[in-house]
Amino acid sequence: MNVIETDICVIGAGSGGLSVAAGAVQMGARVVLIEGHKMGGDCLNYGCVPSKALLSAARAAKAAGPVEAEAARTRYAAAQAHVRATIAAIEPHDSQERFEGLGVQVIRDYARFTGPDSVEAGGQTIRARRFVVATGSSPVVPDISGLDRVPHLTNETLFDMPDLPGHLLVMGGGPIGLEMALAHRRLGAQVTVIEGAQALGREDAQAAAVVLAQLRAEGIEIIEGAQVERVSGRTGAIEVQVTGGTVFHGTHLLVAVGRRPSIDRLDLKAAGIRHTADGITVGDDLRSTNRRVYAIGDVAGRGQFTHLAGYHAGIIIRAAVLGLPAKARADHIPRVTYTDPELAQVGPTEAEARRKFGARLQVLRVDMAQIDRAQAEGWTEGFLKLMVVSGRPIGATIVGAQAGELIAPLCLAISARMKLSALAGTVLPYPTLAEIGKRGAGAYFSPKLFDNPFVKRMVRLVQRVMP
């Protein structure tokens, strides 16, 4: 068998793996990149990109107003075409040709470890100084009675549906379930979300309530506390039975109940790499139990976001390419659910911050309705919560129009561990929605300035003596 010797061997050409490969090769390392399926991974082909493209088409459909069934089907076909066109526009950036052009040796096959310092793929053995496992995750299809016999969709098949479903049943009220529920509702389907616990249960409860109320107002049925126990039927006539015996009827079923790390094909044992059900076990340095091997992105079990995989890639470049010490932080990683309104979070929620900081935590709240631009646009639903400890922001929740954009300056402030005074002192254009962050920071200083007897005495004194 042909043996390739290299500096860095990256397994998985998705968000994390591509970033490591591009960075490492451009900095002078020899890089082998192994991909078993599509270049670009989940985000480009089955995740962020198609889901946001479908949501965009759905927003346009809502703005255009309701149409008859036949027109809705045509509109759905156009929305799917927009999804394909968006992927096609981004694809070249993640392509084999581009990476080979950068000097990366690309092997198209599934890789498996054959020892602590070797993997096999494409009929070749690859020995590397460092390995980076970036194999991502796949949809969980739970062991529910009947599900193995009933046709169901996941994020890997949803974007290829030939026709608009009449009534989409969505199992799971997490970000995938709710984003796709909204997209399909706006494109003309009936939609029922069946959630075993609480929809958006990981999020700030007040913020989640704002989103859920709006989704229900758009006609999406959201059932909470309803664990799916049995599934039966066929495409066109599907029945889902939940705890308590209630049965929901629909034409199609989307399973969106979480993700599992993609490790089955890797033979991790052969390389002495330990893992749990969440993913490959790594420390803050992202090193596995085999010191030559790092794990990043979804497969590292520390969160499932493209920007997290990209951040991990930067840590690897520092550690494995430049040989510098590097540790991954987790306190500044944002997330956004792209419903309407959007829900954005960076750092801990109020409840998480209270558990950690107790009485040291101060929470500042600004309602969207207090922002002039929000009034002008009619986007008054939602709020900002700013979690502050010792004069520094440590977390922020924004729910409302464009929350995903509005969270950016707070991500910067938390990531750079800036003081609130920096936010409060920034001059922002008026009238913008972004003023909400500055208003939150201002709310921290207002009582200190305006309700302070010492300040009032000082001002009286200054006014008396000032010529």
Ligand SMILES: Cc1cc2nc3c(=O)[nH]c(=O)nc-3n(C[C@H](O)[C@H](O)[C@H](O)COP(=O)(O)OP(=O)(O)OC[C@H]3O[C@@H](n4cnc5c(N)ncnc54)[C@H](O)[C@@H]3O)c2cc1C
């Ligand atoms: C519907 C949906 C919407 C999403 N929306 C967002 C969003 O809006 N924002 C966001 O930040 N995140 C979003 N995500 C999450 C995001 O897609 C993932 O966090 C991201 O893709 C993880 O990147 P990764 O590099 O870890 O894995 P991936 O991008 O999944 O790449 C892993 C690659 O490894 C390959 N592979 C697996 N096993 C092997 C092997 N043994 N050998 C060789 N190759 C292998 C796979 O084929 C794949 O190409 C969404 C996910 C889904 C499912």
Ligand SMILES: NC(=O)c1ccc[n+]([C@@H]2O[C@H](COP(=O)([O-])OP(=O)(O)OC[C@H]3O[C@@H](n4cnc5c(N)ncnc54)[C@H](O)[C@@H]3O)[C@@H](O)[C@H]2O)c1
């Ligand atoms: N906008 C984004 O950034 C974005 C979008 C989509 C996905 N993602 C990533 O992908 C991950 C996975 O998303 P997801 O929505 O699949 O998973 P999730 O784990 O976030 O949510 C799954 C939901 O399904 C429910 N559930 C589980 N079993 C059930 C059952 N038998 N019956 C009914 N409900 C059940 C859970 O209670 C949970 O609320 C996310 O956590 C996120 O990291 C990110």
